[in-house]
Amino acid sequence: MDESEEKSNITFWRKRTRIGITTGIIVLLLSLIFYFTSKSSNYFQEVLIETVALIPILLISSYLIFNLDVRYRKVKARYGMYVRNSISYLYIVVPFWIISGADILSFGRSYLALIYMNVILSTALVGIAINIRVKVWKRNSKDIGSTNIVNGANEIAGKMGVKISGYRVVDWSKSRIANAFQAGITHYYIFVTNFLMENLSEEEEVAIMAHEIAHAKMKHLKKTLVFVGLCTFTIGNALFSLIVYILNYGLRIGMLFGLVFSIFITSYLLLPILRRRYEKEADIVAARYTSPGLLADSLLKLSKLNHTPVSVPRYWNLSHPSTSDRVGYLIEMQRKTNHP
Template structure:
């Protein structure tokens, strides 16, 4: 393939993805605004009209902001690639390092990451302190925002730099099948992070305390016994110091699994509703959704690394994206950066497959919860969460199918009622 052909393909896929994204965003805005003043009939007695309008306005604001950032990110992408931004950055670092050695390689990726982070910073700040603040969801202070950013940066450096060094070393010296060795290292690292995240990393950002509500703990332990789930502990996370949104999840791997409730969730839901929400989350575990997702993630990463193994030796891959590869030096870091930039453009249209699988898992987890708790409690909990999180009840169907990992509210509630009826009929 020539560099010109690859450049044309890159631009064509970028234009296609932008067109589809803006079209879907426009559909979402029109559809939500069209239904802004009418609460769906099945929710009319449960969600006030004012809350429904707030959810519509919040959804429209988020969609418009997403479309703005989408356009700017596309311009930044073109700036880094076809307009020569990465080529200039590479030249500056070569002048600093004197040779395309490991310092240059790591320096290129670090410099690219820093520049990208600086570009993203105003958008993250606006999202938190303007958009989320306007709708009453932000509980974070600017001080905490920048402390979190500093912690994330330091953590990324401590963990990411050694891992990057290992990957670049393998790329340079492990031969034709370096990508297989890198995959093994990355896979082992990801499994290690699943073990360490709950007890080592998460506490760096949030405070976790043992659940001290005896009656709720007894109820939850009874649920775990019924479904055969062993947990290392039941914890409450101080999510309210950052956001008014609520959630519950379990994390960890093997014997280190722990169940975590946002304090905002506990404050809003009744004990039987909390049990039903947790039953849904445990359904993902018992139905092996987590294992399946991990397996898919590992297979995809293996395939992508194999693809990178091919592309990093193709001159057109670099020149087609605005970079002149080093003729007598190491291009591995540049290949990594270009691959990370280009891959989402070429795979964007596959996004609905992931969303479809995720929604299927959500239906299955809901059905699992219905078998082990009261369906009415899960419905009641979901309605409260839809209202509290200002989740629109009337998304555009096509936009939802393309992006949403969870089914639309009306579809999900309908399926829950049907599952409960089937269970009642079977018994």
């Protein structure tokens, strides 16, 4: 990838990320205002007002991102899809609605608030474990047609000693995303987008799949879930106890910190560290069963297809090491295997 392309990719992602972060901050502020000003008697009315206030924010934010993507990545997706995707900002808003409701229903009793908080955390974890999106992806995907790829991937899975329940292609061609991912905690599925299938050679596709099979072999999703559970429960209960029982700041602040901040600290500060480790682990395991050089080339190709900068600064892509880091250790691995 040449330097000017890398530069314009960085500019593009910087703009895109800024819109996303700004929207997130606005939505968060709105949620905080709602949380601290809403009265229990007006609860549903306040939820309604907040929902109405959110609509123009999400419409504008989606339009800005849509416009950037159409101009830079030449996506064929419609504006409507971006509006639909912006619903994910509800992940910021809805927890405030739930804890506000829980606070009202605890009638000032701290033990009730603490019970509700743990019930909400458990429900959220069960939701992540079940992950209904897997069902949607399964329904909206097809088996990979090429027997070469499936046989190649199955051979690697066999050597790794892991059973893959299905290799599926999802149609994300309108958003022009070349991606692959592993889903399922008990039954492992590998999904690849058709934009990836159309642009990589069969050999490269198998290398990318080897990375996903390695995630399944190492049980990364299950371990991630356990990690998230342990962190949110520990941090949540500790913060709640500190704020309510020691600092006496009251239930509203206690629940805010116990729920929202435990989730925030876990998902934005702790989880990325774990996920970057798992990405590296999956790369290294996959490279042993394919070839480090081939995997490195395939990753570079993906970066190019997705217009992702190769040397991504961390705050853009917290869950993966940058492609240049990944290519770096793979090349090093290649060098070692060639000259033992």
